[in-house]
Amino acid sequence: MAMANTNIYVGNLAYSTTSRDLEEAFGRYGTVARAQVVSDRDTGRSRGFGFVEMPDAGEAQRAIDALDGADLGGRKLTVNKARERESR
DNA sequence: GTTGAGCGTT
Numbered sequence: 571m572a573m574a575n576t577n578i579y580v581g582n583l584a585y586s587t588t589s590r591d592l593e594e595a596f597g598r599y600g601t602v603a604r605a606q607v608v609s610d611r612d613t614g615r616s617r618g619f620g621f622v623e624m625p626d627a628g629e630a631q632r633a634i635d636a637l638d639g640a641d642l643g644g645r646k647l648t649v650n651k652a653r654e655r656e657s658r
Numbered sequence: 659g660t661t662g663a664g665c666g667t668t
Contacts, residue, residue, distance in 0.1 A: 579660085579661050579662095580660095580661095581660040581661070582659090582660060583660085585659085606662075608661085608662050609662095611662095611663080611664095617659090617660080617661095617662085618659060618660060619660050619661065619662085620661095620662085621661080621662065648660065650661095652661060652662085653661050654661075654662090655661080655662055655663085
């Protein structure tokens with residue numbers, strides 16, 4: 571109910587990958603409600619993973635299927651539904 | 659180089 575968007579985890583990102591990069595990559599498969607690369611709270615560096623929220627479950631699944639294992643910045647992405655945490 | 663914060667203690 572409170573979880574209207576499909577929450578997607580994107581791992582194995584190059585440290586150079588930005589939230590904008592995620593938004594562009596997932597935006598090719600549907601509407602992206604939010605895209606965020608997670609940075610280390612202490613060092614400020616990318617932690618090498620991020621999250622993307624998409625309102626359409628069908629588009630979200632298609633994006634996951636298309637981007638999981640895809641190459642971005644020289645890294646093979648790991649993409650799947652996120653485990654916990656909700657939007658904020 | 660892999661699953662988000664921070665109040666506080668789950």
